[in-house]
Amino acid sequence: MSEPTATADLAPAVDRIPGWFWPTDRRLFEWFLSAGDQGDLLELGTYLGKSAVLIGGHLRQGETFTVCDLFESDAPDADNDAETSKSYSTLTRRKFEDNYLSVHATLPRIVHGPTSEILDHVKPGSCRFVHVDASHLYAHVKQDVLAARTVLREDGVVAFDDYRSEHTPGVALAVWEAVSALGLEPICVSTQKLYATWGDPAPVRTRMLAWLGTVPDLWHTVDVLGERQLVRVNQRKKPKPAAGGGDLAELERLSAELQRTSAELKKTVTESRTAVQALRKATGEISLAGPVVQRAVRWTRKRITRPRSAG
Template identity: 70%
Template sequence: MSAPDLTAALERIPGWFWPADQRLFEWFLSDDRPGDVLEMGTYLGKSAVLVGSHVRTGENFTVCDLFESDAPDADNDVETTRSYASLTRQKFEQNYLSVHPALPEIVHGPTSVILDHVKADTCRFVHVDASHLYTHVQGDVLAARTVLKEGGIVAFDDYRSEHTPGVALAVWEAVAGLGLAPVCISSQKLYGTWGDPVPVQERLLAWLGTREDLWHTTDVLGDRNLVRVNQRKKPKPASPTSDVDRLAVELRRTTAELKKVTAESQNAVKALKKATKEVSLLGPVAHRATAWLRRRT
């Protein structure tokens, strides 16, 4: 798979996977430590095609999603019907195979069954982006903790969106009571570990220092640090520096002024024609008035 193929797929496949998180996924997945990869909730495969490009020989990539199947409970059924009506396994497979030669292992069902398919302490990276309901996310948190190897990374989507308070509660409960240590956050995702976050953060900060497309800052939260990352806004075009650039700018400016002068000239010609017409109409009237005055005299 070539980089242009992956870039084109990320632009083409529908989904909510922003550039900052794409870069963070690439960095976390490039870690040298071996291990399997798991994605719980995949939608149409936008993040999966990127994850799949970082799965190495001997590693397993597992994707778990309900796709078009019935949800396990009424609330979850309402959620999937409202938000993911267009999701089908066939569309996911088409999108994934447009980039990769073979599919990952697919668990077609709720994330509550994932521990029947992925062994404990085997994963180096887990992406949680399934249900937004609190009780389901609780289960996903526990599943992620179970399958992650020591020092593995978990990424939780929608940890702060106004329409997903259940995710926020479950994730921050895990931070407060289950030992989850946040490494960094973006506008959409929280990245954490059940290991020591400090060595990971140090390597992450060193890498972020080389990235001109990302901005970052570090917040102190009590006895821990939290790195915030997001996409840097594109800079405004630089002022012209070469003679060619300056001439091009001057030519554009001159062309604009010429158009303005031409328009003003055209308006002046129209006004002159109108005045000339009015004078020609007044000529006979003035002649008759002069003749009348002579007769009266």
Template identity: 75%
Template structure:
């Protein structure tokens, strides 16, 4: 479970990094004794980078690569960044990251196509790919991830199935079909895979998922492989117990009875007041008639 202060920090930072993937990142980055560096291609404002930074071990290097506010390498990529990432700047990323961590990761300020000039082959245990959504660039990111990952390293691809990112889907599933990429699991937003043997990590993942009541999972058969599907379990609405139902009904009955008694008392008082007024009218009627006759006789001449 994420620490409360980290959860609060992630909620403050804009971006698309859902709770299911936060749990999975934490698990992939913490499980086992596999040592190696960590790389993020496309970091936006640092939401996922902040979490990754909490799981980087001593002697490991965490590198992030992003264009930030710089010009894109081609017109299509420039249109994409202008449309989707107009608020992204390196300063904002650094401010968000330093709100949680004391030091910044290694920052490669530029397109992901230059990452192999900064990160060595077979050095990384985990790579997060969330940069351009254009097929040509994602294909390059797939090949870069394959180059820098160690034998049992894990790569996470964002937006592998979104309707607005078909280029990501094509590049990722092309790697699965023809370049040896083996899926481990998927969430609604990310696909986690390896170029090694996925079975051992899948077994450990399933054991961990069995202890997580906040996540649901199922497995699908993909030919000779299996794929684990994971999502956050919706919290059920608390069911009212029979005792609480009876207590609520008793309270409502008491309130209704009190209101009925009040209405009855007011009705009784109104009836009594009407009877009194009727009686007074019946008594005063003859007296008023005699007084009017006396007054008429006194004022009539000759009477």
């Protein structure tokens, strides 16, 4: 397995496209897509093309990249139609194509329809990477799981989106059911996606851990799940900027501190002026006390400075 190729030039284009594709998953996609032998690529549920643009950037000569989505078409059943109408009402195939062609010269192969039709277009055992991000309904995700198992090579990798979100319990049930009953082997998880294979996960996990050890902006840990090991990966939090570093919140804090310091300084000056005035008044009163006080002061000075006799 080779190390990932740099795709930093794709980042601005991916950022411009609406959708949800977090930095950790971008890095993981790049790593998986840059590794392994020849094989086709597949995305079930592509929305406006945010992840598809990155996947297409790793398409090798001789490979085929297929995307499958309903786009603006009617869903095959009432529940799925309600889901797409609520969450993806602005999605059209034209918007996807425009976004994709703003980055790549040619479109991927597009299957405009439900993901249940994908096996009519993609050969069994032909794919090295599949991204499942279509319906969140259990019955449909279960079909997508079976389709992914069919089209993947033995060592191919599948990424499931929304495997743990509170609004997608159907995805969680279908994915973990595949782990417990269909031989799906998890490799790693991010906060949004689970990456797995129907092959042996150990070699991939070993290479991944070696790679993660060289990546300073990602943290990782290994959890033991019975006889399995699962790598958890996420982005490291950026350190707070130093004082004067241009951060607006920090500048506001420094401004407030300066105002407090200025107020305390004004208070100190006022108190000093009051003390000086009181001292001047007291000194004046002593000078007016008359000859008696003045003689007493001179007598006291003589007593202090007179040398003491021996014995």
